[in-house]
Amino acid sequence: MGIDATRRGFLLSSGAAALVIGFTPKGLLAAGGVEAMDINPFVTINPDSSVTVVVKHFEMGQGTSTGLPTLVAEELDADWSQVKVAFAPSDNSRYANLAMGAQGTGGSTAIANSFVQYRQAGAAARDLLVRAAAQSWGVEPSEVSVEQGLVTAGTRRAAFADLLEIARQLTPTAEPRLKEPSQFRLIGNAQLPRKDSKGKTTGQTIFAMDVKLPGMVTAVIKRAPRFGGTLVSFDASGAEAIKGFIGAKALPNGAGVAVFAKSTWPAFQARDAITAEWNFAAAENRSSDQLLADHVALLDQPQYLVRPGSDFAATGAAIQGAAKVVEAEYRFPYLAHAPMETLNCVIEPTAKGVRLHDGSQFPAITHPTVAAILGLEQDQVEIETVYAGGSFGRRATPTSDYQAEAAMAFALLGGKRPVKLVWSREDDLAGGYYRPMAAQRARIGLDGDGKIVGWDHRIAVKSIFKGGPLESMLVHDGVDHTSIEGVADSPYAIPGFSVGLSDAETGVPVLWWRSVGHTLNAYTMETLVDLAAEAAGKDALAFRLELLAGDDKDRQRLSGVLKLAAEKAGWDRALPEGRGRGIAVHKSFNSYVAEVIEIAVVEGAIKIEKVTCAVDCGIAINPDVIKAQMEGGIGFGLGAVMRNEITLTDGEVEQINFPDYEPLRIVDIGSIDVHIVPSQEAPTGVGEPGVPPAGPALANAIRAATGKQVTQLPMTRSGVDFA
Amino acid sequence: MALTVNINGETLSVEAEADTPLLWVIRDEMELTGTKFGCGVAACGACTVLVDGIATRSCQTFVGDLEDAKVTTIEGVTGPVAKAVQQAWQDLDVVQCGYCQSGQIMSAISLLNDIPKPSDEDIDSYMSGNACRCATYQRIRAAIHQAAGQAEG
Numbered sequence: 001m002g003i004d005a006t007r008r009g010f011l012l013s014s015g016a017a018a019l020v021i022g023f024t025p026k027g028l029l030a031a032g033g034v035e036a037m038d039i040n041p042f043v044t045i046n047p048d049s050s051v052t053v054v055v056k057h058f059e060m061g062q063g064t065s066t067g068l069p070t071l072v073a074e075e076l077d078a079d080w081s082q083v084k085v086a087f088a089p090s091d092n093s094r095y096a097n098l099a100m101g102a103q104g105t106g107g108s109t110a111i112a113n114s115f116v117q118y119r120q121a122g123a124a125a126r127d128l129l130v131r132a133a134a135q136s137w138g139v140e141p142s143e144v145s146v147e148q149g150l151v152t153a154g155t156r157r158a159a160f161a162d163l164l165e166i167a168r169q170l171t172p173t174a175e176p177r178l179k180e181p182s183q184f185r186l187i188g189n190a191q192l193p194r195k196d197s198k199g200k201t202t203g204q205t206i207f208a209m210d211v212k213l214p215g216m217v218t219a220v221i222k223r224a225p226r227f228g229g230t231l232v233s234f235d236a237s238g239a240e241a242i243k244g245f246i247g248a249k250a251l252p253n254g255a256g257v258a259v260f261a262k263s264t265w266p267a268f269q270a271r272d273a274i275t276a277e278w279n280f281a282a283a284e285n286r287s288s289d290q291l292l293a294d295h296v297a298l299l300d301q302p303q304y305l306v307r308p309g310s311d312f313a314a315t316g317a318a319i320q321g322a323a324k325v326v327e328a329e330y331r332f333p334y335l336a337h338a339p340m341e342t343l344n345c346v347i348e349p350t351a352k353g354v355r356l357h358d359g360s361q362f363p364a365i366t367h368p369t370v371a372a373i374l375g376l377e378q379d380q381v382e383i384e385t386v387y388a389g390g391s392f393g394r395r396a397t398p399t400s401d402y403q404a405e406a407a408m409a410f411a412l413l414g415g416k417r418p419v420k421l422v423w424s425r426e427d428d429l430a431g432g433y434y435r436p437m438a439a440q441r442a443r444i445g446l447d448g449d450g451k452i453v454g455w456d457h458r459i460a461v462k463s464i465f466k467g468g469p470l471e472s473m474l475v476h477d478g479v480d481h482t483s484i485e486g487v488a489d490s491p492y493a494i495p496g497f498s499v500g501l502s503d504a505e506t507g508v509p510v511l512w513w514r515s516v517g518h519t520l521n522a523y524t525m526e527t528l529v530d531l532a533a534e535a536a537g538k539d540a541l542a543f544r545l546e547l548l549a550g551d552d553k554d555r556q557r558l559s560g561v562l563k564l565a566a567e568k569a570g571w572d573r574a575l576p577e578g579r580g581r582g583i584a585v586h587k588s589f590n591s592y593v594a595e596v597i598e599i600a601v602v603e604g605a606i607k608i609e610k611v612t613c614a615v616d617c618g619i620a621i622n623p624d625v626i627k628a629q630m631e632g633g634i635g636f637g638l639g640a641v642m643r644n645e646i647t648l649t650d651g652e653v654e655q656i657n658f659p660d661y662e663p664l665r666i667v668d669i670g671s672i673d674v675h676i677v678p679s680q681e682a683p684t685g686v687g688e689p690g691v692p693p694a695g696p697a698l699a700n701a702i703r704a705a706t707g708k709q710v711t712q713l714p715m716t717r718s719g720v721d722f723a
Numbered sequence: 724m725a726l727t728v729n730i731n732g733e734t735l736s737v738e739a740e741a742d743t744p745l746l747w748v749i750r751d752e753m754e755l756t757g758t759k760f761g762c763g764v765a766a767c768g769a770c771t772v773l774v775d776g777i778a779t780r781s782c783q784t785f786v787g788d789l790e791d792a793k794v795t796t797i798e799g800v801t802g803p804v805a806k807a808v809q810q811a812w813q814d815l816d817v818v819q820c821g822y823c824q825s826g827q828i829m830s831a832i833s834l835l836n837d838i839p840k841p842s843d844e845d846i847d848s849y850m851s852g853n854a855c856r857c858a859t860y861q862r863i864r865a866a867i868h869q870a871a872g873q874a875e876g
Contacts, residue, residue, distance in 0.1 A: 061820030061857045193816060200821030201812040201828060203757020203797035210756035243740070264760070265747035340761050340769055340822040340856050389759070389822025390856050425762040624816055628859070632819055635858020658766035658854065666860040667847040 017047040019164045021125045021172065022054075023094075023117075029124045029172040042121035043072055045129075049149065049161040051078050053118075056088040056095035056103065057110040058361055059196060060339075060391040061632070062687040063625035064110045066194045068118050070621055071111075074186045075122030075179060078160075079149035085195050090363035090383035100473070102364035106396055106512065108589035108685020111621055115683050116178075123176035132167035133158055181619060181680055190623040196387070207389050211346045211357045213418040217246060218267040219409040220422055222274055223256040226651035227432055228283040228507045230254040231276060238273035245270040249412045251405070258409040264422055284507025285651040288437070292331055295439035295504050298460035299329075302500020304479050306459075307488040310498035318454030318496045322445025324535045329441045330524050331712040333645035334434035335513055336661060341389020342428050343402040347410045348418035353380025354410070358403060359388025361396035365469055369400040373407040374415070392514040392636065397433050398468030429661055430653040434646055435513030436462045437504070440524045445496075450536025452547075454496035457487055461520065462504040464512055482512070486521035486692065491554035491587060492529070492547040508648070514636055515688035518588040522692030523641070523699070523713070526584035530700045531709070540583050540700065541566050554592075558585050560677055561594040561614040568675050569596035569612035578602070579609075580705020584693035589685030591617040592677075595634065595693040599701045600723075606702060607723040608638065609670045611694075616677035617684045626686045627674040633690025634672055639664025641695035643716045668722065728789050730755070731799025741787025746770045748786050749796055757797035757825045761854070768853030771826035772796050778833035780852075797825040804835050807873040811866040819857035827853045831867050840871050 021031045022041040044052040053069040065085045073083050088095040092103045098113040100106075126146055133151045134141040136158075144153045151158045186192055199205035224230060234257045236248040244266030248259045257276060261267035286294070302312075319325055345358035353376045360366055363383050371381045388395055406421035413419060423431065438461035445454040463480035465471050474481045479501060488499045513519060533543035544562055548555040562585050566572075575581060578601050585594040598610040613630045620626055643662055647654045655661045699710050702720060710718045725736050728745075730753060737752050749758045749772070758781060761769030765780035772781045773795040781794075800809075808831045811817075818824050827850070834841055834849040841849070846867050855863070 059820075061818075063819070193813070194818065196821060197813045197816050197818055200818040200824050201809045203755075203825045205821055206756070207759075207822060209760065210750075212754060212756075263747065263751035265743055265751065268763075338856060340759070340767070340820060340854070342760070388820065390820040392856070425764075425767075628816065628819060628862070631861055632857045632859065635860065636856070639858070657764050658762045659764065663767070663854040663856055664858055664860075665851045665854065666863060667851045669858070669860060672861050 017164055019045040019125070019128065019167050021121055021128070023121070029120065029174065029176070031124065031128055031170070031172045033168045042118065043076070043125050045125060045160050045164060047161050047164065049159045050082050050084055051076065051160070052084045052086050054086050054088050056114070057097070057105040058087065058359060058385050058388055060359065060361070060388040060395065062110070062629060063194065063622060064105070065196055066192070066625055067111050067621050068114050069195060070186050070192065071114060071118035072122035074184060075119045076126045077146035077148065080186065080192060082149050083195070087385040090360065090367045090385070092364050092367070104362035104364050104396060106361065106393070108591070108687045108689065111683050112590070112685060119178050120176060123178055124172045127173050127176045128167040128170050129160060129163050131170055132163040136163065136166055187619065187621050188623060192622060192624070194625065205387050207341050207387050208346060208357050208359050209341055209344050209389070209422070211386065211420065213346065213348050216346065216418040216420055217260050217262065217413060218264050218420050218422055219406070220259050220267045220271050220424070221251070221256045221405055221427070222259060222271050222276055223427070224278050224283065226280050226283040226285060227509065229278045229280045230282070231256060232279050234274055234276040236274045238275065239270035242266050242270045242273060248274055251408050253408070258412050260409070260413060267422065268424060280651065283651055287649050288334070288647040291437060291506055291508070291648070292439065295437060295460040296329070296331070298502035298504060299439055299441045299458045301502070302458050303502040304500065305498070306479050306484045306501045307497060307499040310500065312456060312498045312500065315454040315456045315496045315498040319443050319445030319456060322453050323448040324446045326444040326446070326528070326531045326535050327442070328528060328531065328709070328711050330439065332438040332520050333647065333713060334437045334508065335640050335644055336429050336434055336646050337392040337394035337513055338428060338661060338663065339390030339392060339394055342425055343394065343423040344421055345403055345406050346418060346420045347406045349416060350382065355382040355384055356403060356406070357384050357386055359391070359395055360385045361388070361391055365396070365398065366400040366403045369404050370407045373404055374411055393512040394433060397511060398470070401433065425657050429646065429655045429657065432509040433511035434508065435519060436464065436510040438520050440520070442524065442528050444528060444532050446532060446535050450538055452494055452532060455494050456498055458500045459484060459487065460502045460504050462506055462510050464510050464516065466503070482517040484521070485517040486586060486588060487525055490525060491552065491558060493550070494547065514633070515588055515691040518586060518688070518692040519637070519695070522584065522586040522588070523695045526586065526693065526696030527699050530582070530703065541571055544585060554587055557592040557616050558587060561585060561592045561616050564614035564675055564677060565594035565596050565612050568614065568673060569598070571596060580701045582697045582700025582702070582704055584697035584700060586689070586692040588689045588692050591615060591684040591686060591689040593630070593689045593693050595697040597697040597701045599698070599705055601705050602723050605721040605723040608668065608698065611672040613672065613674045613690065614677060615674065615686070615689065616679055617686050617689070618679050618681035619683045620676050620679070621683055623676055626676055629686040630674045630690040631672045633688065634694045635664050635669060637691040637694030638669065638698060641698060641713055641715055642668070642722055643714045645714050645717065726786055726790070728786055728794060729792065730794045731796060737786065739786055741785060743786045744782050745772070745784040745786050745789065745794065746781040749781060755796050755798050759822055759825060761823065767823070768826045768830060769823045771829040771853065773829055773833060776833070776836060778830045797829060800832060804870070805832050807870040808832050808835065808866070811870040811873065814869065815862050815866045817859050817862040817866050819859055823853060823855045827855065827863055831863070831870065834867065835871055841867065
C-alpha cells in the first residue's frame with residue numbers, strides 16, 4: 001500500500017528524482033525536486049511513474065482516500081492504477097480544511113473544500129509534464145496530449161518518469177486550466193475502485209490499534225464512573241500478581257488511573273483488579289430520566305428565538321384560531337458513536353519530541369493539545385495519520401480526549417517508551433461525548449383548506465460547540481447553530497413559524513454524531529410534516545411538494561430528490577395488506593436526500609423491507625462511494641432510532657457492551673436502492689446527509705402501517721417490536 | 724506456562740496462561756493484526772478466525788483449549804472459496820472503514836464452506852454475529868452471492 005505519512009517518508013519513498021507539486025503557504029502553486037519539500041506537497045510523481053497523492057483528510061470509511069486522488073488523477077490524466085495514497089502530516093498552515101481554516105475532517109466537507117484545490121494540483125502537474133515533453137521534443141505544448149498516464153505528441157511518447165528531470169526545472173503556471181465537466185473521465189466514473197479495498201480485505205491495512213513499536217507499553221485508563229468525578233485514591237495491589245502488569249499511576253488531571261502493562265490483555269486484567277475511591281461532589285449525578293425531565297421543563301420558556309421573525313404570541317394566536325391543530329412532544333436519548341475500532345493511539349519519543357500514530361480526525365486540535373500536556377513546542381509534535389476504523393465524529397473532540405490521555409500516560413511512564421493507549425468497548429460506551437439528549441415540542445395549526453397557519457417549535461438541547469475551540473465558527477448571538485439546524489432554517493414555506501431554543505446544562509459531554517443536529521431535527525420536522533399532511537387530508541409526498549413550491553433553489557432540489565425517490569419507490573402504487581411506507585426529505589451539509597422506507601408488519605413486529613434513496617450532492621465525484629455513504633448513513637440512522645440509547649442511573653452509564661447497545665445487524669435491513677440526481681452544481685457532502693431522513697422515514701412508515709406515532713426514541717422504548 | 728497453538732499452518736509455542744483469549748495471542752504475541760478487537764465479549768465478530776475451518780470468535784476462545792486445533796487468520800486464508808470471497812469483496816467495494824471486514828470475510832468463508840449456495844436468509848442468519856457500524860450489509864450479502872457463484876464455477 002505504501003502509505004507514508006511523514007515528510008521523511010516522502011523523501012525516502014520518492015527519492016531525489018521525484019517531481020513534487022504543491023502550494024506555498026500563501027496558496028500559490030509551486031513545484032520542484034525534493035528540495036520543494038519546503039512547499040506542502042499535494043502530488044509527487046515518482047521515478048517509477050507512480051503518482052502519490054497526499055490526502056489532507058483522514059479516512060474513516062467515507063472514501064476520502066479514493067475521492068481526493070480522483071480529483072488529482074482526473075486533471076493529471078493519470079491512469080488510476082498508477083495512483084498511490086499518502087496521508088498528510090499534521091500541519092495546519094499547509095493542509096487546512098479550506099471550509100474550516102484548520103486541519104480537520106468533519107461536516108462532510110472533504111470533497112467540497114478540496115474540489116478546486118486538488119484539481120489545481122493535478123492540472124499543474126499535467127501542465128509541467130506537457131511543457132517538459134514539448135521542450136524535449138521541440139514541439140508546441142498544444143501538440144502534446146496526456147492520456148491514462150502516457151504523454152504523447154504524434155509518434156513520440158513518454159511515461160511520466162521520462163519527463164521528471166526537465167519538468168523539475170520549470171515553474172508551474174499560476175492558474176492551470178481545469179477541465180470542463182464534459183471532459184471528465186474519472187470523476188463520475190462508477191467503476192473506479194476504492195483505493196483501500198485490497199488492504200482492508202486481506203488484513204493488511206494498518207489502523208492505530210495495529211501499530212506496534214519496539215518496547216511499546218499498553219496503557220488503559222480506569223476512569224471515574226460518573227462524568228466529572230475525580231480520583232481520591234486507588235489500590236493496585238490486586239494487580240501485582242498479573243503477569244505483564246507494569247504499574248499504575250494517577251492521571252495528573254484527577255480523571256483516573258493509568259494502568260500500564262506489556263500488552264493489551266494483562267492491561268485489561270490489571271485494571272479490573274485495581275480498586276479506586278472517587279469524589280462525586282462535582283460530578284453529574286442525575287439519572288437520565290431526570291435529565292430528560294429537566295430538558296422537557298425547558299421547553300416552556302425558550303431562551304432564544306432562533307428563526308428570524310419568530311413571534312410566539314402571534315403564532316399562538318394563529319394556532320388558536322386554526323381549524324385543526326397537530327401537537328407532538330419528542331424525547332431523544334444520548335447516543336454513542338461506537339466505531340468498530342475502539343479509540344486508541346500510539347505515542348512514541350522522537351529525537352525532537354514525540355510522534356503520535358492516530359486515526360486523527362482533527363489534527364488542528366490534537367496537535368496543540370498534546371504539545372501543551374508534554375510542555376513541547378508545536379513543531380516538536382508530529383502526527384502520523386493512519387486509517388481509522390470508523391468514527392462517526394467520535395475521533396474529533398474539543399479536548400482531544402483520548403490523545404490527551406495518551407500524552408499523560410506517556411509522560412507518567414517517563415516519556416522514554418512508546419505507549420499505546422487503548423479503550424475497551426466498555427470504555428467507549430461509558431466514555432461520554434454522546435449525541436446530545438434532547439426534548440422538542442411542536443404545535444401546528446392548519447386552516448380549513450389544509451394550509452399551515454402557525455407552527456410553534458421549541459428545542460431543548462445541550463450545546464455541542466459552546467466552550468470548545470470551534471465555538472466562534474458555529475455559535476452566534478448565543479445560539480449554537482447545530483442545536484437548531486434543519487428546523488430554524490427549514491426550506492419549507494411555513495407561515496407563522498416560530499422556533500425557540502433553550503440550552504440544557506448537564507455534566508454529560510456531548511458531541512457531533514454523524515449529521516450533528518440534523519439527526520434530531522430532521523426526525524421532528526419530517527414526522528411533524530407527515531402529521532400535518534394527515535390533518536390536511538393530503539398525501540405525504542404531495543403535501544411536501546406544496547410546501548416546497550417556487551423558484552428557491554433549496555426547494556427545487558428538495559423537490560427533485562423527493563420526486564425521484566418517490567418514483568423509484570413506486571410511491572403511487574398501492575401496498576399489500578400488512579405493509580407500510582414512509583417518506584422523508586432533508587437538506588444537510590448542502591446536500592439533499594429523500595428516502596422512502598417500506599416495512600412489513602409480521603405478527604405485530606416491524607421488518608424493514610426496502611429503502612429507496614435519492615441524493616443530490618452536486619457533481620458526483622465517485623458515484624459508487626456516494627451510494628455506499630447513503631447505504632451506510634441509512635443503516636447508521638436506522639439502527640440508532642430502532643433500539644440504541646445511552647441511559648444513566650445516578651450518573652452512571654447503564655450500557656456496558658454491545659449486548660446492551662445492539663448495533664444494526666445484517667438481518668435487520670433489506671435492500672437499499674440509491675439514485676443520484678445528475679447535477680453540474682459544485683460537489684457537496686455525502687458522509688452525513690444519508691442519516692437524517694432515515695429515522696423519520698421509518699417512523700412515518702410505522703405510523704402508516706400501524707397508526708402508532710413514535711415520539712420517544714429509541715422506538716423499542718415506545719413499544720415498537722422489530723422482527 | 725508454555726502452550727502450543729497452530730496458527731496458519733505453523734505450530735508455535737507461546738508463553739501464556741491457559742485462559743488467555745486467542746485474540747490477544749494472535750494480535751499481541753504473533754503480531755498478526757488482521758484479526759481485530761471490537762468488543763471482547765463475542766458480540767461483534769471483528770475477531771472472527773477459523774478454528775478447524777469453522778468461524779470462531781477468538782476473543783472468547785482460550786488458547787489453552789487449542790492444543791489439537793488448527794487456527795486460520797485472515798493472513799492465512801487460502802483456497803478457492805477464500806479467494807472468491809476476497810475477490811468479490813474487492814469487486815463490489817464492500818469496505819468502508821474496513822475494521823470489521825476481516826471478521827466478515829472469515830465468517831463468509833465459513834458460511835460458504837458450510838452452505839455453498841446460501842439464500843439471503845442463510846446469509847442473514849449466519850452473518851448476524853458480525854456487526855458493521857458502517858452498515859455495509861447490503862454489499863456483504865451481494866458479495867457472498869457473487870463468491871458463491873465463482874467458487875462453485
